[in-house]
Amino acid sequence: MYLKDLLTTIPFYQTEVNIDGIEITEIEMDSRKVSAGNLFVCISGFTVDGHDYVEEAVNNGAVAIIAEKEVKANVPIIMVNDTARALSMLAVKFYHYPTTGLSLIGVTGTNGKTTVTYLLEKIFNHDKKKTGIIGTIQMKIGENAFPTQNTTPNALELQRFFKKMVDEDVNQAIMEVSSHALDLGRVHGCDYDVAIFTNLSQDHLDYHKDMDDYLRAKSLLFSQLGNNFNQEKQKFAIINADDSSAGLLKRSTAQPILTYSCRQEADIVAKDIQLDAAGTSFLLVTPIGEVVIKSKLIGMFNVYNMLAATGAAIAKNVSLEVIKEALESINGVDGRFEVVDAGQNFTVIVDYAHTPDSLENVLQTVKEFAENDIYVVVGCGGDRDRTKRPLMAKVAMEYSDFAIFTSDNPRTEDPVSILNDMTKGLNGEDEYEVIVDRKEAINKAIQYAKENDIILIAGKGHETYQQIGHTKYDFDDRVIAKSAIIAKG
Numbered sequence: 001m002y003l004k005d006l007l008t009t010i011p012f013y014q015t016e017v018n019i020d021g022i023e024i025t026e027i028e029m030d031s032r033k034v035s036a037g038n039l040f041v042c043i044s045g046f047t048v049d050g051h052d053y054v055e056e057a058v059n060n061g062a063v064a065i066i067a068e069k070e071v072k073a074n075v076p077i078i079m080v081n082d083t084a085r086a087l088s089m090l091a092v093k094f095y096h097y098p099t100t101g102l103s104l105i106g107v108t109g110t111n112g113k114t115t116v117t118y119l120l121e122k123i124f125n126h127d128k129k130k131t132g133i134i135g136t137i138q139m140k141i142g143e144n145a146f147p148t149q150n151t152t153p154n155a156l157e158l159q160r161f162f163k164k165m166v167d168e169d170v171n172q173a174i175m176e177v178s179s180h181a182l183d184l185g186r187v188h189g190c191d192y193d194v195a196i197f198t199n200l201s202q203d204h205l206d207y208h209k210d211m212d213d214y215l216r217a218k219s220l221l222f223s224q225l226g227n228n229f230n231q232e233k234q235k236f237a238i239i240n241a242d243d244s245s246a247g248l249l250k251r252s253t254a255q256p257i258l259t260y261s262c263r264q265e266a267d268i269v270a271k272d273i274q275l276d277a278a279g280t281s282f283l284l285v286t287p288i289g290e291v292v293i294k295s296k297l298i299g300m301f302n303v304y305n306m307l308a309a310t311g312a313a314i315a316k317n318v319s320l321e322v323i324k325e326a327l328e329s330i331n332g333v334d335g336r337f338e339v340v341d342a343g344q345n346f347t348v349i350v351d352y353a354h355t356p357d358s359l360e361n362v363l364q365t366v367k368e369f370a371e372n373d374i375y376v377v378v379g380c381g382g383d384r385d386r387t388k389r390p391l392m393a394k395v396a397m398e399y400s401d402f403a404i405f406t407s408d409n410p411r412t413e414d415p416v417s418i419l420n421d422m423t424k425g426l427n428g429e430d431e432y433e434v435i436v437d438r439k440e441a442i443n444k445a446i447q448y449a450k451e452n453d454i455i456l457i458a459g460k461g462h463e464t465y466q467q468i469g470h471t472k473y474d475f476d477d478r479v480i481a482k483s484a485i486i487a488k489g
């Protein structure tokens, strides 16, 4: 594509040289990935500044530079006000506005995003649609999976993947939209058909100033649904009416809304809810009819997740029969309430709860079915919200009979000081143990367990690594737990 054509998406830019005739082979934001004919966009990051890598980008073959600060280069430099914004719009144009031709569902909220996306994948697959997924665990097209670093990738990776979805004839794209992504403009230029809100509770107060700022970021997904009266792309917002943020989110969009609830009148409601250790059943009441759902998913929070997915599926004209068939066939989501079974006489559950609210939800669920003692093994991630640490420890103490506090991903923080943050508010008489090494902590819990006890290993779910410093070491709670169970005999 000619650079000049590409730049039509940025109305105001400045350049001192003639850029006619320059062709761009690819856009890159990382100098290490630049090759011949690329356009290099300098991003001012949190750790380093992309403007410092112009020379490397040019040496690797960049033919033009987009910058927001003064840089020197022997190729044309195009100055813009905000390179992060420019990157989104350039990527959207370079990959031919992929989401305009793609049916796209975005899921936001503190907890449940990944779960809802996988419920939707199941529903659309049962509806014979080819799906594409973008989220915490991975990116996927059909059965092919691709690794990701972020829940919502940067604009470049995102638009590139949407283009791949278009090329591979995906009918339904489903993505998690994190508050970071919304705030940083990673999703500018995404044309959503359906926006889902799961819930809001404390997380990420390292990044967001306060809960209002966090909610404002979430609301951007709903304002981004826009005022587009294009009948071809009917838009919908799906909102959890039982969450205290529902009102603000409803006011953030001009598009039709479907609300869902387990406690009050709403468009989509779960009635006669029965929860037990083997699964969940409820009467699903919707604008297109009623049906009983018998699901293998456990816990009240999963009823909410199923209602959210139902809302989006109805918005996309999926029948209630297909929704029922799909929800009843799903066994669970990788690393979410995943049972580790090596033939032992106690239960081990690995779960991704890493916020006070999700830990409370999952422990409440465990407590409802527990016949004997509950052990919890949990830690908090480093370089993340510090204020959630004592809250998570308190929740662990409240709902378990014995807590082992350990490391999650310490990243660049001292693991001991993270653990001190967790335990500082606890009563000296509380029964807990602190074991910094996560493998040792899991082993210890398994050693302690007696017949019919339940061990919840929380925080890392599907993760197959533990990040200490800047290094990611192989680590999988499920694998460690399984070998500890076998070793116990």
Ligand SMILES: CC(=O)N[C@H]1[C@@H](OP(=O)(O)OP(=O)(O)OC[C@H]2O[C@@H](n3ccc(=O)[nH]c3=O)[C@H](O)[C@@H]2O)O[C@H](CO)[C@@H](O)[C@@H]1O[C@H](C)C(=O)N[C@@H](C)C(=O)N[C@H](CCC(=O)O)C(=O)O
Binding pocket: 029, 030, 031, 032, 042, 043, 044, 045, 046, 047, 048, 049, 050, 051, 053, 136, 149, 150, 151, 152, 153, 154, 178, 179, 180, 181
């Ligand atoms: C705080 C944050 O969001 N950071 C993201 C950001 O990193 P950064 O600002 O540190 O980037 P940087 O390393 O300073 O680099 C700046 C620029 O220089 C470039 N560079 C860098 C080095 C070099 O040699 N050459 C070069 O050109 C980089 O490619 C980049 O363009 O841009 C990176 C590339 O897109 C992201 O991977 C990274 O996410 C980090 C890993 C992260 O942990 N983010 C978390 C906080 C996050 O966003 N989480 C949410 C989910 C939360 C949830 O689901 O609960 C998410 O969506 O993942």
Ligand SMILES: Nc1ncnc2c1ncn2[C@@H]1O[C@H](COP(=O)(O)OP(=O)(O)OP(=O)(O)O)[C@@H](O)[C@H]1O
Binding pocket: 109, 110, 111, 112, 113, 114, 115, 116, 136, 151, 176, 198, 199, 301, 302, 304, 305, 335, 336, 337, 351, 352, 353, 354, 357, 358, 359, 361, 362, 461
């Ligand atoms: N609707 C819900 N409400 C509260 N807690 C939930 C809900 N759904 C799942 N959980 C809990 O939160 C954990 C994370 O769920 P999930 O991965 O679906 O959330 P997420 O929003 O994608 O998280 P992340 O922000 O890390 O991407 C689960 O392991 C479970 O313990």
Ligand SMILES: N[C@H](CCC[C@H](N)C(=O)O)C(=O)O
Binding pocket: 136, 151, 354, 380, 381, 382, 384, 408, 409, 459, 460, 463
């Ligand atoms: N997307 C979340 C994941 C947290 C998972 C937990 N294991 C941790 O490392 O804190 C985050 O980046 O905050």
Ligand SMILES: [Mg+2]
Binding pocket: 113, 114, 115, 135, 136, 137, 151, 176
């Ligand atoms: Mg997720």
